[in-house]
Amino acid sequence: MAKDADKSDWKDFIWNPRTREFLGRTASSWGLILLFYLIFYICLAGLFALTMYVMLQTLDDHKPTWQDRLSTPGMMIRPKGDESLEIVYSIQNTESWDMYAQALDRFLDPYNNSIQVEKNDECTPDQYFVQEDSGDVKNNPKRSCQFNRTMLKECSGISDRYYGYQHGQPCIIIKLNRVIGMLPGKNGQAPYVTCGAKKYKVGKDEWKEDDIGELLYFPPNGTFNLMYYPYYGKKAQVNYSQPLVAVKFLNITVNQDVNIECKINANNIPIGSERDKFAGRVSFKLRINTN
Numbered sequence: 665m666a667k668d669a670d671k672s673d674w675k676d677f678i679w680n681p682r683t684r685e686f687l688g689r690t691a692s693s694w695g696l697i698l699l700f701y702l703i704f705y706i707c708l709a710g711l712f713a714l715t716m717y718v719m720l721q722t723l724d725d726h727k728p729t730w731q732d733r734l735s736t737p738g739m740m741i742r743p744k745g746d747e748s749l750e751i752v753y754s755i756q757n758t759e760s761w762d763m764y765a766q767a768l769d770r771f772l773d774p775y776n777n778s779i780q781v782e783k784n785d786e787c788t789p790d791q792y793f794v795q796e797d798s799g800d801v802k803n804n805p806k807r808s809c810q811f812n813r814t815m816l817k818e819c820s821g822i823s824d825r826y827y828g829y830q831h832g833q834p835c836i837i838i839k840l841n842r843v844i845g846m847l848p849g850k851n852g853q854a855p856y857v858t859c860g861a862k863k864y865k866v867g868k869d870e871w872k873e874d875d876i877g878e879l880l881y882f883p884p885n886g887t888f889n890l891m892y893y894p895y896y897g898k899k900a901q902v903n904y905s906q907p908l909v910a911v912k913f914l915n916i917t918v919n920q921d922v923n924i925e926c927k928i929n930a931n932n933i934p935i936g937s938e939r940d941k942f943a944g945r946v947s948f949k950l951r952i953n954t955n
Contacts, residue, residue, distance in 0.1 A: 785809055
């Protein structure tokens with residue numbers, strides 16, 4: 665009998681024909697609850713939409729409102745391997761170095777002189793190309809300065825389509841990461857790149873560095889000209905051409921790993937931390953085999 669009573673109670677809870685209640689509530693009670701939550705969630709959605717609208721009014725489509733800008737920008741090289749910064753090839757094996765030449769071709773294609781003349785301006789060297797907004801009137805899109813591929817001379821891939829790799833005198837292209845609004849240099853001194861052998865520990869108190877031989881820099885002195893700064897962002901400067909520095913290794917030691925470090929030098933950029941190998945510097949391994 666107790667089981668039948670429990671079963672009857674459950675049936676009455678789900679639907680009670682005498683009181684016309686469903687799950688313990690009448691239709692009017694359910695209607696009021698649904699109406700309350702409908703109004704409640706409409707108000708929440710309206711408050712969220714209003715908050716988003718007010719926030720979006722403070723944003724600029726062409727420039728981030730807040731930047732967590734690093735004091736020392738990173739550096740990177742081209743060509744580079746998929747997972748590591750190693751350039752290893754054999755002079756006798758064409759396929760081992762031709763892939764590096766092809767990678768540089770693809771990277772430098774946007775720097776062809778014809779493309780640069782069409783899209784960018786010929787700017788005044790050795791001074792910042794500042795393009796300020798006029799009050800509430802945005803000066804967008806902003807113009808960009810030409811960086812012609814021919815400025816890299818022996819490392820442009822024009823006079824030597826293999827960038828020196830076939831003769832054991834490879835070219836490495838270095839770029840400084842883009843940072844919006846950065847002015848990398850003061851008192852007219854442009855930042856420049858220097859490369860050297862990276863010291864490594866071989867004993868408890870003994871350090872060694874490899875022989876990297878003579879280097880050539882393009883443009884001269886490995887300089888990032890001031891006219892390419894400041895950078896205003898991808899949307900504001902749609903045709904911006906990042907300045908490059910090429911380093912050509914003329915007589916590097918062959919048949920052994922050579923550890924190289926290139927760094928940026930500027931009078932207003934602090935030296936990067938050793939914990940971050942890309943902060944103001946980049947380290948890579950170069951190995952040229954003769955057989």
